[in-house]
Amino acid sequence: MTNAADPTTARPTRVLLVDDTALFRRAIATLVDAQPDLEVVGQADNGLEGVEQARRLQPDLVVMDMEMPVMTGIEAAKVILEQLPGIKVIMLTVCDDDERLLGAIRMGVHGYLLKDLHPEELFAMLRSAARDETPVSPQLVGRLLAELRGGGARHTSPATAQAAEPQLSQREMDTLKLVARGMSNREIGRALSITEGTVKNHVHNALHKLGLDTRIQAAAYMVRSGYAEPPRTD
Structure with missing residues (x-):
């Protein structure tokens, strides 16, 4: 491909x-x-x-x-x-x-x-x-996720999130935790000892299950749900 x-x-x-x-x-x-x-x-x-x-x-x-x-x-x-x-x-x-x-x-x-x-x-x-x-832009990532953690924006309703959450596999959860840390597919692949293509598949499947469109929305979901901390802003 x-x-x-x-x-x-x-x-x-x-x-x-x-x-x-x-x-x-x-x-x-x-x-x-x-x-x-x-x-x-x-x-x-x-x-x-x-x-x-x-x-x-x-x-x-x-x-x-x-x-x-x-x-x-x-x-x-x-x-x-x-x-x-x-x-x-x-x-x-x-x-x-x-x-x-x-x-x-x-x-x-x-x-x-x-x-x-x-x-x-x-x-x-x-x-x-x-x-x-x-x-x-790196200087915006921490601010964005910190704001979203505080409820500044919601991409799915609580009911939707609760319904979708159990469908995520452990590997998809592990992948999204690293997405929330701002890691690229290559970096995530190295951390989890999987290929970039597999990382991409995990992200795609997780987005579909959560009803989200982009990685930053997935990162916001993980931070807002308490599964990950936003990157440091200092």
């Missing part, structure tokens, strides 16, 4: 950039296009155009600014997630407001990155998303 994040494969991960700051967007496009395993297939300067290009180009990833004219990034992400479920949406923004972060994660975006990332960090995060992981 082709791994979209593997630089040795023939097909690079296809990226659509949506940002109303042309200079920033073009600079990111130049940097991303220089990576052998990443390819910018389109650019848009507002959310509506981003939705239209996502429909036409069918990229693997959409990297979306939050504040834009015509249609905001959040509005555009909602449309893409509902109508084009095969496309992953990553918010790339200067905003680190907890409520917006919670809202984006609750909606099901596949990552939330701040614009002060170094280029190498951005590339790593895009590759992480291509591997079906959920990249979040």
Whole structure:
């Protein structure tokens, strides 16, 4: 099976950039296009155009600014997630407001990155998303999970969680505990002495059983339910 994040494969991960700051967007496009395993297939300067290009180009990833004219990034992400479920949406923004972060994660975006990332960090995060992981800027992870532990957002009702919880296998629980610690599939595989593919299967099955969409939602569930502690924020 082709791994979209593997630089040795023939097909690079296809990226659509949506940002109303042309200079920033073009600079990111130049940097991303220089990576052998990443390819910018389109650019848009507002959310509506981003939705239209996502429909036409069918990229693997959409990297979306939050504040834009015509249609905001959040509005555009909602449309893409509902109508084009095969496309992953990553918010790339200067905003680190907890409520917006919670809202984006609750909606099901596949990552939330701040614009002060170094280029190498951005590339790593895009590759992480291509591997079906959920990249979040490191300085936000602890805040997010700590807030969710306190009940700041709920992705499933208590009744749904209680009904789904017994269905999780011990291996799925072990995997989600490590997901909540911010570990990648590779790191989890090493810790549990299983393959990355097996980790991915455990995460996929657990998400399905819990009625969740992304790894960060699963991490929030584990923290909120008392099975894991959020990463330290200091």
